[in-house]
Amino acid sequence: MTDRNLNELTDEELIAEFQKSNDEKAFEILVQRFKNPLTNYVYRFLGDYDSCVDVVQDTFVKVFRYKDSYSSLAKFSTWIYTIAGNLARTEFQRKKRRNFFSISNYGDEEKFYDIPDNSLRPDITTDSNMKREIIEKALLKVRDSYREAVILRDIQELSYEEIAEIMQIEVGTVKSRINRGRAELQKYLKDIYND
Amino acid sequence: MIEEEKTYNKLIKDLKNLPKVNAPKNFETELWRKINSSVEEKEPSFWEKFFSPRRFVPAAAVIASAVIIFFVININSDETENPLNLEPKLREDLVVAKNIPEENIVPLKRSDKKRDSKSEAKKNIEIVQPQASGTVNEMRLSKEGDKLKDEALEQVELKPDSLKKEQAPIVGGNVLSAPVNASASDIKKDSLNFMQINLSPKEKQEIEQLKKRIQPSEKAKSK
Numbered sequence: 107m108t109d110r111n112l113n114e115l116t117d118e119e120l121i122a123e124f125q126k127s128n129d130e131k132a133f134e135i136l137v138q139r140f141k142n143p144l145t146n147y148v149y150r151f152l153g154d155y156d157s158c159v160d161v162v163q164d165t166f167v168k169v170f171r172y173k174d175s176y177s178s179l180a181k182f183s184t185w186i187y188t189i190a191g192n193l194a195r196t197e198f199q200r201k202k203r204r205n206f207f208s209i210s211n212y213g214d215e216e217k218f219y220d221i222p223d224n225s226l227r228p229d230i231t232t233d234s235n236m237k238r239e240i241i242e243k244a245l246l247k248v249r250d251s252y253r254e255a256v257i258l259r260d261i262q263e264l265s266y267e268e269i270a271e272i273m274q275i276e277v278g279t280v281k282s283r284i285n286r287g288r289a290e291l292q293k294y295l296k297d298i299y300n301d
Numbered sequence: 302m303i304e305e306e307k308t309y310n311k312l313i314k315d316l317k318n319l320p321k322v323n324a325p326k327n328f329e330t331e332l333w334r335k336i337n338s339s340v341e342e343k344e345p346s347f348w349e350k351f352f353s354p355r356r357f358v359p360a361a362a363v364i365a366s367a368v369i370i371f372f373v374i375n376i377n378s379d380e381t382e383n384p385l386n387l388e389p390k391l392r393e394d395l396v397v398a399k400n401i402p403e404e405n406i407v408p409l410k411r412s413d414k415k416r417d418s419k420s421e422a423k424k425n426i427e428i429v430q431p432q433a434s435g436t437v438n439e440m441r442l443s444k445e446g447d448k449l450k451d452e453a454l455e456q457v458e459l460k461p462d463s464l465k466k467e468q469a470p471i472v473g474g475n476v477l478s479a480p481v482n483a484s485a486s487d488i489k490k491d492s493l494n495f496m497q498i499n500l501s502p503k504e505k506q507e508i509e510q511l512k513k514r515i516q517p518s519e520k521a522k523s524k
Binding site: 137146289 | 336
């Protein structure tokens, strides 16, 4: 099959082609399509770029090696997001264990260390870059399961059904987690959204 | 859900406006390097995994500890007394008396002998004749009332080693005064002392008197 034809195929058709003929070109197109969304998703979850790139690469390695375990019943995007999510969660837990006794972004979910930070003053947060940085930090404080749901919904803009399939939970649970995650996030960003 | 989204409208908007993070430029190169290295690492087959030395380490440790425990228990068990392996105790009641004067050997009466049970007789009788070649020759006691003794004597066996030693015949814990090389016909019942009781003449008289008192009363009862 020519490159032009392959580019016109859907994700599911590409993976089917890769499964059938072991065509590496099909795999490369899938990498091109998903490397940036996955990097964004994993980065928002982990908050560390180097780890995020490793996780996304490991995701594609798994897709390459275990391509035959993909079933055409599911969407390819949900399958690859599930793999990336599992790897990201594992990496996050590993980092959390490593930084167990240090005051960092990977601290305990329930207890937060209130470090006085002048940058959180409302008069300074007017700067958009600063605001973005605050939101990113606050997002990393949200509980893992809530954060994953919020990222998939509000940043990756996936449907509730897709999120439910990726997280392997009910749609109702997804909605609940998204809502709780948003509430938690807003609590951390009360200085920005106090009005 | 729409109302909730309105509640967090600003937050959702800010989250959507967060800058998109993209993969690095050398992403594909690194990815193919990883893929190639992972393919080169040949995954061991099921049987290779099954028979890998790592799997046998715990099993070997368990076996080794079981063997050690077995030997420790076995050694300890040797220290405990096994009743079947105990050597027989020396009988303290078996006193070898030498040079007993013949006059002190009192022949027993038939009634006295009957009191002793057969088993006691078997236990207490040990006769050694130095000239015997493997088993003890039958000792023929001269009188009829010695059937009990004869039964016991027939059951006694001697080992050749013990026969080499010159020992006096021992009956009921007493040494017979008969000479060692005396023939069986020379041994008489009167010369045997079964009861180990050495009574003085005065005591004998008292016993006789008591017997005389008892005998009429027994006769009366039997009638």
